[in-house]
Amino acid sequence: MPPDSDPLACPWGWDELEATVAACTACPLHRGRTQTVFGVGNWRAEWMFIGEAPGEQEDLQGEPFVGRAGQLLNEMIRAIGLKREDAYIANVLKCRPPKNRDPAPEEAAACEAYLKAQLALVRPRIIIAVGRIAAQNLLKTATPIGKLRGQVHDYEHIPLVVTYHPAYLLRSLTEKRRAWEDLKLARRIFNQQHR
Ligand code: SF4
Numbered sequence: 001m002p003p004d005s006d007p008l009a010c011p012w013g014w015d016e017l018e019a020t021v022a023a024c025t026a027c028p029l030h031r032g033r034t035q036t037v038f039g040v041g042n043w044r045a046e047w048m049f050i051g052e053a054p055g056e057q058e059d060l061q062g063e064p065f066v067g068r069a070g071q072l073l074n075e076m077i078r079a080i081g082l083k084r085e086d087a088y089i090a091n092v093l094k095c096r097p098p099k100n101r102d103p104a105p106e107e108a109a110a111c112e113a114y115l116k117a118q119l120a121l122v123r124p125r126i127i128i129a130v131g132r133i134a135a136q137n138l139l140k141t142a143t144p145i146g147k148l149r150g151q152v153h154d155y156e157h158i159p160l161v162v163t164y165h166p167a168y169l170l171r172s173l174t175e176k177r178r179a180w181e182d183l184k185l186a187r188r189i190f191n192q193q194h195r
Contacts, residue, residue, distance in 0.1 A: 007156040010120035014043065017117050021094050027110035029095035029103075034059045039090030039118055046190070047082060048124035049073065050115065051165065052133035053093035055100055064089050065166070072166035073130070079180060080187045088122045090115060092137045108137045119156070126190045127158050128183075131165030149182055152189050159193075161186040 012020060021036050037054040040063050049065075057067045065073045074084045093103050093111050119127075129135040132145040138155055139148065139162075148162040163182035164175055 006120075008116055008120035008123075010117040012117055012121075014121060017114065017121070021114050024094070024111075024114075027095075027107045029093065029097060029107055032098050033095040035062045036094045037062055037064050037091060037096070038094060039064060039088060041084070041088035042086055043088070043122060045086060045088035045122055046125040047077075047080070047087045047128065048119065048122055048126070049077070049087055049089045049128045049130055050134050050138065051089070051091045051130040053091050053100075053103055054096040055167075056096070058091075059096035064091050068170055069165070069167040072169060076163075076166065076179065076183060080183050080190075088118070088124065090118050092134050102133060103137075112137075116156075119158070124158060125193055126186055127155055127160040128186055129153075129160055129162045131163075131168065134165075135162040149178065150185065152185070159189050161189065 010017075018038050021038050024030060024036065037058050051064060054064065055067075055069075058064055073089070077084055077087055092108055092115060094114060097103055097107070127138070129138050135145055135148050136142060138160065139153055141148070145162060145164065153160040153162070161182055164179045169176050169179055
């Protein structure tokens with residue numbers, strides 16, 4: 001068991017954590033879900049991508065970032081020289097909010113322990129917060145995403161870089177260049193750790 005002082009101490013193993021999430025009724029979102037969307041990827045990933053919450057397709061397929069937004073996320077991952085399966089991908093919330101509305105603060109709070117447990121098990125070297133909701137929840141701030149981008153934040157001693165959600169980029173292609181700048185920043189920070 002990790003020491004109590006470890007901010008990312010995790011009381012679960014992977015199987016136990018996934019089963020706990022699948023049975024969770026800690027917030028009202030469990031009522032509308034088809035299934036929980038736990039997370040996918042490499043359990044030893046150095047890069048962790050964290051989005052907001054499952055959408056319709058994710059809720060049906062049980063996997064985060066599928067469909068067109070998922071394909072664009074895969075391109076973003078490729079832009080930093082990785083494959084999707086090299087990274088670990090999860091959301092702040094494991095159940096789909098109705099009509100894809102923003103998560104309520106109490107829903108994000110109820111789900112936070114699961115994401116922290118995933119972070120504790122993966123122990124990534126860098127986190128990419130994908131989209132405004134993920135960034136604001138992880139950093140506990142209401143600062144707009146435009147002001148959170150372009151700098152390196154700290155999440156429990158792990159560097160965190162903010163970028164736009166691919167679903168937003170699909171609607172605002174002019175912002176793609178900025179997202180690519182975010183990824184280059186993240187790659188630079190990651191490389192600096194390995195000097
Ligand atoms: S969103 Fe998270 S806290 Fe709420 S029911 Fe789903 S797994 Fe539990």
